[in-house]
Amino acid sequence: MSTSYQDLIILSEKIAPGQSKTINFSFAKLYTSTNVEIPIIVERAKEPGPTVLLTAGIHGDEINGVEIVRQIIANKINKPARGTIICIPILNIFGFLNASRAFPDGRDLNRVFPGTKTGSLASRVAYHFSKEILPFADYCFDFHTGGAQRFNASQIRIAPKQEALKNLANIFCAPFTVYSASIEKSYRATCEKMGIPVLLFEGGKSLESNKYIVKDGVDGVVRILSHLEMLNEKTVVPEKKAAPVVISKSRWVRAQKSGLLHVKIDCNKHVQKGEFLATITDPYGKMRIKVTAPNEGYIININQAPIVNQGDAIFHLSTVSTKEILNDQESED
Incomplete structure (x- = not known):
């Protein structure tokens, strides 16, 4: 320092x-x-x-x-x-x-x-x-x-x-x-x-x-x-839209089958347990499976690849999250 x-x-x-x-x-x-x-x-x-x-x-x-x-x-x-x-x-x-x-x-x-x-x-x-x-x-x-x-x-x-x-x-x-x-x-x-x-x-x-x-x-x-009082006077400070969502635990939702991935939801979204997230299909029109949210949480990462293999991570979903007030001084979990 x-x-x-x-x-x-x-x-x-x-x-x-x-x-x-x-x-x-x-x-x-x-x-x-x-x-x-x-x-x-x-x-x-x-x-x-x-x-x-x-x-x-x-x-x-x-x-x-x-x-x-x-x-x-x-x-x-x-x-x-x-x-x-x-x-x-x-x-x-x-x-x-x-x-x-x-x-x-x-x-x-x-x-x-x-x-x-x-x-x-x-x-x-x-x-x-x-x-x-x-x-x-x-x-x-x-x-x-x-x-x-x-x-x-x-x-x-x-x-x-x-x-x-x-x-x-x-x-x-x-x-x-x-x-x-x-x-x-x-x-x-x-x-x-x-x-x-x-x-x-x-x-x-x-x-x-x-x-x-x-x-x-x-x-x-x-x-x-x-x-930090370092900002020069010519730069305008942007307003805060909302307090950050604090995520203490999360999980990856993985592809259960290999195939073409069709994502149906945007990143940043808050979803409910069982909510429809994506489909995985084969190239021949024979298979179509739905990917649903295993729990309520926020989607903080989406795999945008058009093709996935079985086991590939396709969504990163929070499992424990807290909408905290800015500068909240409470102890963390």
Whole structure:
């Protein structure tokens, strides 16, 4: 955690208070000997304040997060009234170039943190990021989407029983706040071990840019910066439509048969037990089975693939959810 407001030294580059600088995080080349550079956009106010780190593109095929951070930069939301904002729109530039989730070595960057200096390519990126950039952050916001054809409702994921994170999630005000334990060797787990508050945003699906998901992400960042008194006077704070629905437990509804999937319901919907969700058919007009909700809850993820195999996850459905009032201080289940 940063303890004083003075010059920052990131990757041997000095950034003084009031200065703007783009630093190229470059340590590896393609096999064509072409340099691969990860731009890090740093904006510092003259007035002291927190350091906020915004990251996206840990998975190279997750475009919504890249667009969220891009819009924050393009609209100058990242120019703080106080403190420092560090933006990294694409952390996995290798995967982004290939429209792929993973690194060229097949590794998932979000499963190798905090990395090693002499490990795989992904592990080396994680190592240098964890050692040379992450320690400056007071708050981290990491943007993701659903994998493959699975579309996530806009949601903030936080570890359970973390009151400070729940309060931040309420301020961000995505439609859903989902309690989810961090995965070992993930970026979020590394932040937790370093004592850095982190919110993970999920929304949309890979290889798609969805303007509604992007708006939820940008609006959430604006609310957070306003709360931290970092928002510049030119940026308007969006109103909160409703308090987040807090989901403490959930389940996957899986395909009982292989076939063509026909979804009949929208993401974000609240459904009743037994409600009609989808049909699965064969290609020959001989089979048609209905998929119904096994319990009352909110649909927070839908598989939008046209074809599924038996056992594939097709809906993510809450089993325990509470519509909470903003800034509610009651203890968590």
